[in-house]
Amino acid sequence: MKSTRTRAIVVTATMALTLSAAAAPTFAASSPAASSRAASSAAQKYTYDFRTGATTDPQAAPIVKKLLAALPKDWQARRAAFLAKTGAEPGPVGRSIEAQLTGAKCEPTTLNAYVEKITAGIPLPRLFVLALVGAFDYPTYDALIYGSRTDADYSLTPGTTGKVRYTTSVARGFWDIKSGDIAVMGMHSNMVVDRARVIRTVQTIFGVSAADAAQFADLIIPLILDTKQLRDGNNPMFSLNAFAFTAEGQAGLEGIGDRIVMGEGMIKALRDTGNIEVGPQMVLSHEYGHHVQFENHAYPAQTSPENTRMMELMADAYGAYLDSHREGLNFNAERVNGAIALAHLVGDCAVNNPGHHGTPSQRAAAASWGASLAKSNGTTVLPSKQVQALFLKALPAILKH
Template structure:
């Protein structure tokens, strides 16, 4: 049985392990080997001898104080909570013939790659990957985030008013129960300024129950993050490069996490860097709320599609639902041309991983789904009428084959 976690894509959280008491007690790691296998780059190893003396001392301290099976625990936690099931993961393979579709790298993906290559100390970056440091703000938001009037959105709070206002409008617009959906930010520096917040995440990741021990590890991780100024103490977009919706609706083993939408600073920074900061942040939020419509209407399971094609369907549907809201006269009432210019944000994050379980649609397919959503709103005979969500889904299901049809030109 799977819970459902929708990021800027939708992914399953496989309930495959239990952390804590069921795991072995904390034990000293074997530090006699100079290299550790990377989770981010399977099969590769990172040699501590290449690190600066200061960073090497911190890495060695981490290795000496983590449980002996820390890598297995890290991977089990990531699988259980779906931490790596995002469109930023290293997607591979193919389900439909890539030659049938126009697909390639986009400016968004090139920007994401540049974030990693711009880090001055690449060996430090790799060790932060290995220790799961880039995942810590995601864990923090997922398990410990909450909606509050004091929350801000964006590194400098620049998106607070528009996203907070839109969150309220989305609840009024859609015909689902949404009073329990919380909208919250994901900040990097804020998390990495608190050893206690980092420690509670490390406890989740590695199953460490010794509070003084995990607090010491948290301080080491924070020192590693602060070792390269490019990482900005956690404000580098890499730490918060995500947006996701979460619901435990129908889960037989709930964690007790409320329905939520999390907006990471890194996504907002990326949109601005690419010139998509106009309506794109609102488009991302509307997309994520579209996933909550799917949760409430049971649209994740109401399909015969499986694997990558099922994920692609829900992602394209969320694109369409989000744009319908943005352009509807009773939604955000935004000009369709303006919205679709910013909806390029979904074009930009389209992917070519045709057979990956996380395939979300090619760039052209994502833009086509958004364009269709706008057309439904703009061509309606009664501009003041909001289609019931199940009726909009019915129309989308009929349109889906056209949205995903081959578009390559020979």
């Protein structure tokens, strides 16, 4: 049984269009059509193999060759081992790009639409190379292993610090779990051009020497700096995520404390889509819900799409319970509705994918269930395990949505 856990809120979570009229039409109207055109023309012209790195794209092939020369032949297996050890998953930006370039049939999601917006104009060979070697996840892995709440490199995004700190402090007093060791921090997109941090992260992911990692960094960083749309590493796509992590004594991860990491790119997406008012609290509450699950040993031993969905919907319910409860954030009706709408828009339709977090209507139903329970409890805060038991009873009905 795997003891480590990383649970990310799927980035979709944050780009909900909610009730903000200003941002919504831009994404909803233009992106899906544009995306399918881009994907099909790319797919027709060249092939991009994310398993081997093979590509017929004459601009990408030589760069891939150089980069992979700095890595051992089994680099993919090494990265898979790192992910297995930490419980991390490849991030949604890389997955979205992979789906675009391989022409995978994919439901048009809010996430994909947003990724298309922030990747607009970036040459496909560049996107392929960066996604192939997982560069969109380097800030995540860096924060997972090296992040510290007292280090300015992991500071929370200005403008959200108060909301995030307040929500954390309310959550600590609200839930009946050991929480003193949960550090809340940020991660920043431009980590990907910080040579020293890229080197140590590449060493960690692929288990290579500092010299090989430096060779790799000296190829990938100039590539990022040379791509105008990546804005010297400041494009939000590099940190469009938030996650909860616990090492629970896993060998090789000693000394890495429990944490919640809020990506700067995710905050930017919340802002861009008009969700900055309740978004940071919702994301923090959801991730905190995962720590409640960690502490209560609620995770099933087996990973499956059904189990992932159950745990994600439960985190939505825990989040909405905290946000809505009188002893929690005590959201008013309008904010509760905003939270439910946000949950709706973070849903995905990849029902057979192990990373499936629930469909939009299931996620909204889970949040709505948590909010109703909270409002019916008055000033009584139920023990977290009781909330879990009630949730599991309600789950069959939630899944019918």
